[in-house]
Structure formats: C-alpha cells, structure tokens
Amino acid sequence: MSLYLTLELCSLSIPLILSFDKRVAFFRHWKALFPSLFITGIIFITADIIFTKNDVWGFNSLYHSDILIAGIPLEEWLFFIIIPYASIFTHYVIINYFPGTCLSDKSRRIITMVLIAALMVLIILFHNRTYTAFYSGFMIILLLISFFDKSRLLNRFYITFLVILVPFFIVNGILTGSFIEGEVVWYNESEITGFRIFTVPFEDIMYGFSLIFMNLMLMDKFKKPAETRLSVTNEKN
Secondary structure, eight states, X not given: OOHHHHHHHHHHHHHHHGGGOTTTOGGGGHHHHHHHHHHHHHHHHHHHHXXXXXXXXXXXXXXXXXXXXXXXXXXXXXXXXXXXXXXXHHXXXXXXXXXXXXXXXXXHHHHHHHHHHHHHHHHHHTTTOHHHHHXXXXXXXXXXXXXXXXXXXXXXXXXXXXHHHHHHHHHHHHHTTTTSSSOXXXXXXXXXXXXXXXXXXXXXXXXXXXXXXXXXXXXXXXXXXXHHHHHHHHHHO
C-alpha cells in the first residue's frame, strides 16, 4: 500500500467509525454530504489536472500507486472525498459537543472583510503565481457568496477551521516532505509565494479552507429543501 493511500485511510478511519456516535450522528448528514463532495470534487480535480499538466505541482511516483486517471494518481482523486469527509466530521463534532462555539455576526463580518482585503493584496502582489492567485481568488468568491447570502456558516467555521488545521498540517506536512525523504506532492516554486509553514506551502491554507467550506455551503443548500418538506409535512399532520 502506498504512503499516500495509508495517510488517507488513517485520516478516514476514526471519522468513519465515529460517524454513528449518537450525539453527533454524522451519518444523518450523508444525504447532503455526498452530492456536495461530488460537485466540489469535480471543480477541484479539474483544477488539479490542469495544474499538474502545467507543472504547477506534481506527484512523486515512489509514494503513490501506479493507477493514474487523467494523469492524476488514484490517491489524489480519493483525497477530495476522504479529507473533506474527515474535516467536515470534525466540524460537526465541535459544534455538537461545544454548541457555544460561534462568533457574533459582527465578528464574522469583520473577519470576512479583513480576509477578503488580505487575499486581494496577495493577488495583486503575486498575480503571476498560479497557485497563489487562483486559490486566493477562489476563496474570495466563496467568502463573498457567504457574505451576501447572509449565511451564518462562517460564524462557526472560522473557529472549527482552526481545529481542523491541526490534523490538516500533520497530513499535509507528510505529503510535502516532513518526516520522509523527498515529497509525495511537489510544488513549482515559481508558482507559489515560497512561504511555508514547516514544509506546507502557505497557499494550502486557502486551498483547504475553500475545499471544506464549499462542501459546507453546498450541504447547507441541499439540506434546506429537505427541511422545508419536513416542515410542510409536520404542518399537514
């Protein structure tokens, strides 16, 4: 078994087993989660394929299987299912066990505006760095959508994301060369800022935030029609 796949299975094992925990009951969210994973995965894997073909990043064959789909290792395809699943599970664990974990609307608006401004500066300064500019812009779009549709998802996600970053940095740290010889995933230094946290490119924070938050936004949209139907049914009864 490849190192990449081993990391993914380890990341998935506990969240999958504990999905049936009575208090969190994460399995009840699967109906909204899986279509969200599919839609978000299509967008991210498409960018992944394009970036790989253009040498923005690439993969070390020593650490992944020989199964390639559109030039991308099988493990990379699985990444967009396993890592969001584990991250969103963590998000729900936190908000279920610590329901008071929530920012005020004012704090959320301030943080969002500061982030958008900072990301715009990054785009201006590093407009010629593909990874930096693309995912800075992508994150801005998601933040603006959330801001204008008055979604309160960010009130909790800003906090839970800080917790999610801990396992995210562990897994990504190994993928980018921590504790191993070489890297599972390598980055073209001319396409990133060059600033790293340990071995993890700074841009991976925007990448991870966007990947998880887009799934949460879609889940919220998929849940609302179901909640509306349930409400109507209860009123009729």
